[in-house]
Amino acid sequence: MSPQKALDVVFYPKSVAVIGASSDNEKEKLWWVGRLQTFGYKGKIFPINPRAAEILGFRAYPSVKAVPEEVDYAIFNVPAKLVPPLLAECQEKRVKIAHIFSAGFAETGLEERIKLQQELVELIKKGPTRVIGPNCMGTYCPASGMTFNINFSKELGNVGMASQSGAVLINLVPYANSRGIFFNKIVSFGNALDINAAELVDYYADDPQVKVVVTYNEGVQDGRAFLRAVQKCAKAKKPVIILKGGMTKGGMGASASHTGSLAGSAEIWKALFKQTGAMPVETFDELIEQIVAALYLPYSSGLKGRRVGILARGGGPGVVATDTIERAGLLVPALTAETRSHLAKLTPADAGSSIRNPVEIGIGAFGLSENFAEGIRRVAADPQIDMLMIVISAHAYAHMGVGANEMLKAADILIQTAKTLSKPVIPIWTAGGSVESIAQALKAREVCVKAGLPVFSSMENAAKAIDKLIRHYDYMDSHTLN
Amino acid sequence: MSPQKALDVVFYPKSVAVIGASSDNEKEKLWWVGRLQTFGYKGKIFPINPRAAEILGFRAYPSVKAVPEEVDYAIFNVPAKLVPPLLAECQEKRVKIAHIFSAGFAETGLEERIKLQQELVELIKKGPTRVIGPNCMGTYCPASGMTFNINFSKELGNVGMASQSGAVLINLVPYANSRGIFFNKIVSFGNALDINAAELVDYYADDPQVKVVVTYNEGVQDGRAFLRAVQKCAKAKKPVIILKGGMTKGGMGASASHTGSLAGSAEIWKALFKQTGAMPVETFDELIEQIVAALYLPYSSGLKGRRVGILARGGGPGVVATDTIERAGLLVPALTAETRSHLAKLTPADAGSSIRNPVEIGIGAFGLSENFAEGIRRVAADPQIDMLMIVISAHAYAHMGVGANEMLKAADILIQTAKTLSKPVIPIWTAGGSVESIAQALKAREVCVKAGLPVFSSMENAAKAIDKLIRHYDYMDSHTLN
DSSP: OOHHHHHHHHHSOSEEEEETOOSOHHHHTTSHHHHHHHHTOOSEEEEEOTTOSEETTEEOBSSGGGOSSOOSEEEEOSOGGGHHHHHHHHHHHTOSEEEEOOOOSGGGOOHHHHHHHHHHHHHHHHOSOEEEOSSSOEEEBTTTTBOSOTTSOOOOOSEEEEESOSHHHHHHHHHHHHTTOOEEEEEEOTTOSSSOHHHHHHHHHHOTTOSEEEEEESSOSOHHHHHHHHHHHHHTTOOEEEEEOOOSHHHHHHHHHHHOOOOOOHHHHHHHHHHHOOEEESSHHHHHHHHHHHHHSOGGGOOOOSBEEEESOOSHHHHHHHHHHHHTTOBOOOOOHHHHHHHHTTSOTTSSOOBSSSBOSSEETTEEOTTHHHHHHHHHHOTTOSEEEEEEEHHHHHHTTOOHHHHHHHHHHHHHHHHTOSSOEEEEEEOOSSHHHHHHHHHHHHHHHHTTOOOBSSHHHHHHHHHHHHHHHHHHHHTTTO | OOHHHHHHHHHSOSEEEEETOOSOHHHHTTSHHHHHHHHTOOSEEEEEOTTOSEETTEEOBSSSTTOSSOOSEEEEOSOGGGHHHHHHHHHHHTOSEEEEOOOOSGGGOOHHHHHHHHHHHHHHHHOSOEEEOSSSOEEEBTTTTBOSOTTSOOOOOSEEEEESOSHHHHHHHHHHHHTTOOEEEEEEOTTOSSSOHHHHHHHHHHOTTOOEEEEEESSOSOHHHHHHHHHHHHHTTOOEEEEEOOOSHHHHHHHHHHHOOOOOOHHHHHHHHHHHOOEEESSHHHHHHHHHHHHHSOGGGOOOOSBEEEESOOSHHHHHHHHHHHHTTOBOOOOOHHHHHHHHTTSOTTSSOOBSSSBOOSEETTEEOTTHHHHHHHHHHOTTOSEEEEEEEHHHHHHTTOOHHHHHHHHHHHHHHHHTOSSOEEEEEEOOSSHHHHHHHHHHHHHHHHTTOOOBSSHHHHHHHHHHHHHHHHHHHHTTTO
């Protein structure tokens, strides 16, 4: 069996055994049998518990070996010390995948537990059962109904993720969903004794359903294999976004006690990013913004350079917006004389508002004017400009008593105007501090996301993410596509 | 009259003339006469309009000179070209302050308008009328009812601000309010032909109602005077926070067309920060976080070093939180063996959660446990730790069906426990992406702010702001206090 085939079973197992399912249905409802059942897993479920005949309506078996059918995927919810003998049993039964949820191995730092992990490593080598974990959450795959969290979305997306941490996903997945990002496949792989980031990234490179690949790594188990896998994604024109945890002294210590990982030096990671065009991010917020950039500004989006035309309320906010964008590596050039003379007809010349760039056209204190769409078109037509950012403050509008309708009207004009342009149009809805203004901004963002526009949470985040995306495309142009 | 006295009138004028008040009451209701009236300005209001007898119930006069009483403060809402003759009239009338709201001077870049501004400069020298502007919003002072925005808060705070831009304040003030920041005095001073940042900062240094001083500058008109004023604040133990706009190439161009400012080199500004201990910030979001730090972690707060103890959900989030904090310049040291042995009693040793730091005690997936307060106390007692950050994810809790009550319970425990500790306790409520979770996080933040805790919008923002604050206190220790 090729490794490729083995990983198919990670996502689409025909049967799942839950080793250590509780005989208390109320309890197990919240655990693995309940999760699969509630989330709508379509395959067979075999609860394993020597003291139960039935669990949540499924016939229970005293052991994996006692299951009279093939077991594709076994979830281990047992104390760490019981893992090796139960894994040996799975190997005999020729279970294809063992997901060891159980923690308590090398990550504890305890000598006895490090030995236990070493025992497990030796056992895994005997095969044929491939292992996810230990100390991890396993598979989320909405297409097959595999999940470790019943509240995760069932919507099928096009992001594939390999995460050494499961806890990060509890925040990340729903927040990503709210930003228009949906996942196709995720594996939380913990201590990574067998299946690891390299193998998962390699799999995603070949997976036609995955368009963007994301990893959260603490250590890397096989540096060369990981490098090759990321390069394979580049060849397949799939952007790879990597959040590497444990890059500071304190972070290294924390990752050692989390997944027992050796963090690897910052230099090695820098070299990897240089050799692959993969995009590094440092926080989960940055990760989300970078996925937005990769999904909503794909290579085909017409994003050809780093010169930004800004439409926003003018004055000081425009000055600071310009600084923010240029600090992130993009440019805010002056517009051509031709564009400015067109814009001058749309705005009073001595109003203190600027027609230089940032441009304040049609975005008044009390809502939009009829010049809003024309302002966008004129700036987009300027040959100095590669993309547009339109900044609208829900907070200021809510504060001035401009209703939610004005925000949705703005969103609609933006969407309709963007359709007629070949350059990317990037709406920035700043949310402010009140529940009312935030709700309005979220609604406007949602409408724009559904229309396929790249929606970032702030101008700073947009600029940082787009700068990295352009570097990635530059890499693609100079390497993969030649 | 000393300049000090002159600036008193900026904030507490006994009478205000509005030059260019509209004879259309519906229109003027939204403009200067209406603003003062609605906001509750207690002094006399003299609308100036040759074609009106009464405006919004106030007797109108054909000119400033026609007003039979003293005029402390005159607001100019007239075309730029009318400003010089009308200012000359104010000088004759011995008006104390002229706030020239009118734009259309050097910031337009037009030769004729640059000449007009020069004419104004020469006229101002004749005195005695001191000038705010042109091209600006003037005074906001809730104590006297002076404002340029009727929706601004009437709550009296202890922040004094000098802002070259008025537009920035429309977002900044209400957002600041939502973060527990209230202002005592703000002047938006635009092109700064007379009254400028230096003079305002100097005034705030002496003002007993102002505890924290904030400036938004594009250029600086008198570098030495500004330096002296900031140093005076340091001597008065008032933190100064400076957002300097126009620090990039594009930003310089934008600021030239905004307030006609020459931006000044980055080196000069760096030198100023070094010589004064003032805290530089780069965005308005950073500005808010830095004010939170200065207000809620004052010199007396017991913040003595940069070592952070973190209580949070463990695993990957803890690793990345550690990296984030250490990248910002703070430290996340391992706890002592003694603390760890205490913590081990509160948590199962092999649960994969860490007792190293970050610590996962009492913050479960489904809400808090009874160990939450004890966990905080134990970490606070560790001699390796100077401050605590407690991270609670409203998004994860909302997602897991943990209600708003659990968040408020957590806030209450935090507040009660913090009261018993001498080290700062910093709650971080991460908000996520749904209106529900954001509303819960805002509520929990509000409760903590009201109890006087320093509440930041993210761990990253907290760490950056606190790092700068500690540098500021280090400066104070080595300069001012010796």
